[in-house]
Amino acid sequence: MLSSGRHLGVADVVGSNLDWTVQLDEVRVGFGPKQILKGISANLPKGKVTAIIGPTGCGKTTLLRSINRLHDRRPGFNLKGRILLDGESIYAGSTDVRELRRRVGMLFQRPNPFPQSIRENISLGARIHGLWSRADVSTKTEYLLREVGLWDAVHDRLSSTPFSLSGGQQQLLCMARVLAVEPNVLLLDEPTSSLDPHSTTRIEELIAGLKEKMTVIFVTHNLQQAARCADEILFLEQGEVVEQAPVKQFFDDPADPRSRAYISGWAV
Amino acid sequence: MRFNLTAGGAGDSAGPTFLPSARRLAGADLTGRDRAVRWVLLGAGLVPTLMLLFLTAEMVREAIPAFVYSGWGLFTGHVFTFGNLYVTKLTVHNGVSAPHGAAYGALPFIFGTLVSSLIALIVAVPVAVGAVLALTERVPARLQPGVSVFLELLAGMPSVVYGFWGILVFGPILAQHLFPVLTHLGGVLPFFKGSVGYGEGLLTASLVLAIMIIPIIAATTRELVRTVPILAKEGALALGMTQYETAKVVTLPYVRRGILAAAILGWARALGETMAVLMISGDLLNGFPANIYSPFSTIAATIVAMLDSALTDATGMAIHALAAIGVILLVITLVTNLLGRLIIRRVSHGVVLPVGRGV
Ligand SMILES: Nc1ncnc2c1ncn2[C@@H]1O[C@H](COP(=O)(O)OP(=O)(O)O)[C@@H](O)[C@H]1O
Numbered sequence: 001m002l003s004s005g006r007h008l009g010v011a012d013v014v015g016s017n018l019d020w021t022v023q024l025d026e027v028r029v030g031f032g033p034k035q036i037l038k039g040i041s042a043n044l045p046k047g048k049v050t051a052i053i054g055p056t057g058c059g060k061t062t063l064l065r066s067i068n069r070l071h072d073r074r075p076g077f078n079l080k081g082r083i084l085l086d087g088e089s090i091y092a093g094s095t096d097v098r099e100l101r102r103r104v105g106m107l108f109q110r111p112n113p114f115p116q117s118i119r120e121n122i123s124l125g126a127r128i129h130g131l132w133s134r135a136d137v138s139t140k141t142e143y144l145l146r147e148v149g150l151w152d153a154v155h156d157r158l159s160s161t162p163f164s165l166s167g168g169q170q171q172l173l174c175m176a177r178v179l180a181v182e183p184n185v186l187l188l189d190e191p192t193s194s195l196d197p198h199s200t201t202r203i204e205e206l207i208a209g210l211k212e213k214m215t216v217i218f219v220t221h222n223l224q225q226a227a228r229c230a231d232e233i234l235f236l237e238q239g240e241v242v243e244q245a246p247v248k249q250f251f252d253d254p255a256d257p258r259s260r261a262y263i264s265g266w267a268v
Numbered sequence: 269m270r271f272n273l274t275a276g277g278a279g280d281s282a283g284p285t286f287l288p289s290a291r292r293l294a295g296a297d298l299t300g301r302d303r304a305v306r307w308v309l310l311g312a313g314l315v316p317t318l319m320l321l322f323l324t325a326e327m328v329r330e331a332i333p334a335f336v337y338s339g340w341g342l343f344t345g346h347v348f349t350f351g352n353l354y355v356t357k358l359t360v361h362n363g364v365s366a367p368h369g370a371a372y373g374a375l376p377f378i379f380g381t382l383v384s385s386l387i388a389l390i391v392a393v394p395v396a397v398g399a400v401l402a403l404t405e406r407v408p409a410r411l412q413p414g415v416s417v418f419l420e421l422l423a424g425m426p427s428v429v430y431g432f433w434g435i436l437v438f439g440p441i442l443a444q445h446l447f448p449v450l451t452h453l454g455g456v457l458p459f460f461k462g463s464v465g466y467g468e469g470l471l472t473a474s475l476v477l478a479i480m481i482i483p484i485i486a487a488t489t490r491e492l493v494r495t496v497p498i499l500a501k502e503g504a505l506a507l508g509m510t511q512y513e514t515a516k517v518v519t520l521p522y523v524r525r526g527i528l529a530a531a532i533l534g535w536a537r538a539l540g541e542t543m544a545v546l547m548i549s550g551d552l553l554n555g556f557p558a559n560i561y562s563p564f565s566t567i568a569a570t571i572v573a574m575l576d577s578a579l580t581d582a583t584g585m586a587i588h589a590l591a592a593i594g595v596i597l598l599v600i601t602l603v604t605n606l607l608g609r610l611i612i613r614r615v616s617h618g619v620v621l622p623v624g625r626g627v
């Protein structure tokens with residue numbers, strides 16, 4: 001897969017190919033006059049893990065947040081081009097933003113549990129979206145806590161505050177909270193950058209297990225982590241796509257000299 | 269001679285000499301001028317405490333004869349009168365003499381003070397918090413400073429203006445349009461039944477008090493809401509919650525304790541508010557309001573209203589009586605403040621508050 005010639009025309013995208021979950025079509029994002037993303041086009045494959053990498057400030061977070069419309073209320077935010085989710089433009093007027101955000105879950109750079117009990121952290125979203133009945137809460141909460149590997153640590157204090165948990169545990173709780181609303185796409189913005197090695201491993205294992213059920217897009221500044229976890233690499237520089245390639249190809253034989261420079265610079 | 273602002277005295281002998289600041293605080297290397305400055309600062313720090321003690325002591329001293337004369341009657345009596353100031357005949361009670369027929373029963377004022385301030389608080393807190401949430405979510409960031417100036421202006425408006433507006437405009441409107449509707453609540457809450465009057469009375473005064481304390485509560489709440497980390501709110505938004513749900517799930521729990529403190533601040537203001545209440549209360553002496561619309565009075569308003577005639581009491585008992593209800597107000601204010609602090613501590617007990625943790 002080459003970096004050049006990958007810009008999709010509208011015709012390629014419409015009548016959508018459902019091998020792709022998220023399609024970026026000439027996405028330009030700016031805040032006021034400041035242009036951050038300068039025409040990003042890429043197809044992110046369904047049921048795979050795509051790692052977005054690139055130097056600090058290249059627009060990784062900006063891109064990720066565009067995919068569940070978290071920029072909407074930022075002053076000066078403007079977006080041109082299209083982002084398609086299962087073939088439908090998410091910035092179209094008819095989009096139900098709440099439902100979009102349910103389908104596109106997000107884990108942030110630092111854990112941000114709600115100031116609610118541990119149980120409510122997990123159940124509130126699912127209850128609000130009408131996915132769980134009151135009777136579901138205890139069994140489904142337990143299931144999710146087991147899934148993320150927190151059950152043993154918190155089963156005896158589900159009613160207490162999450163802020164006494166370690167940072168890694170809080171991030172795992174946030175993961176369970178996102179999984180509770182049954183997303184199709186999971187966005188992760190450097191989810192392990194502030195975590196201990198154990199929690200980092202746990203998150204990486206989860207990512208590997210989850211791609212059966214959903215498309216995972218994660219930003220990382222750690223190339224080893226990208227190599228470990230990703231199927232596909234999307235390499236950005238200064239708001240543009242340098243290269244998109246399967247992970248092995250990207251690291252063994254990158255097509256673009258800038259990719260080569262970035263990889264080797266990192267290895268040193 | 270040496271004195272220590274901190275407990276750093278021990279630091280000179282055995283303690284941690286690796287802490288240079290502790291040594292400096294302990295006074296080891298101060299020049300004479302530094303010492304003088306420290307004395308001044310120490311004195312300045314003590315002034316408020318001394319003033320509070322002095323004021324309280326003076327008030328209590330002034331009030332003692334009335335306490336002796338009326339005993340528990342001061343708290344339980346329904347009749348507050350200075351007696352006949354124009355005849356020389358005296359009434360003697362517990363060894364204290366007062367003008368003939370004098371009685372100092374403050375229960376109606378205590379009731380009025382507590383009830384009006386509580387109604388004000390019940391109305392003001394949800395309105396202030398709701399308004400702040402609506403404003404911070406809806407008003408564009410560049411207009412926000414304007415909002416805070418507006419709140420401060422409102423908070424700083426003289427209470428006489430509120431009183432005037434209350435008696436001339438607000439009260440009559442309420443009596444005409446709102447109160448008749450409220451009487452339908454009479455089936456469930458009997459004190460909403462009966463004549464609505466002309467808009468001078470307990471409910472009008474309470475609502476004006478509410479309007480007066482809304483800016484106080486709102487200003488504090490607004491500062492609190494601004495400290496809630498964006499990241500925390502985005503967690504809720506990213507999960508598909510609405511702004512309303514985000515406010516409920518994230519913002520409010522973050523600021524709950526602070527709102528309680530803000531409410532207590534507002535309550536203190538409502539308890540002590542004098543002028544506006546005096547103008548709107550209808551100034552009922554010697555009894556309780558017949559219903560929530562009826563005239564009533566508060567301690568603060570009564571002191572102002574009766575000060576003039578109290579000064580004409582040759583026995584001095586009238587002034588002692590006003591001082592006594594002043595002491596009662598002081599105690600109510602102190603108790604509510606302490607109670608408030610206790611509630612705050614209770615609510616936060618065992619909970620690690622996330623505010624300021626930079627989560
Ligand atoms: N709300 C905003 N307003 C203006 N500039 C922004 C905003 N958010 C991000 N930026 C800018 O966009 C650029 C890319 O940021 P970001 O997407 O966070 O980069 P990355 O995640 O790759 O490090 C940076 O130069 C940053 O300063």
Ligand SMILES: [Mg+2]
Binds near residue numbers: 060061062189
């Ligand atoms: Mg980033």
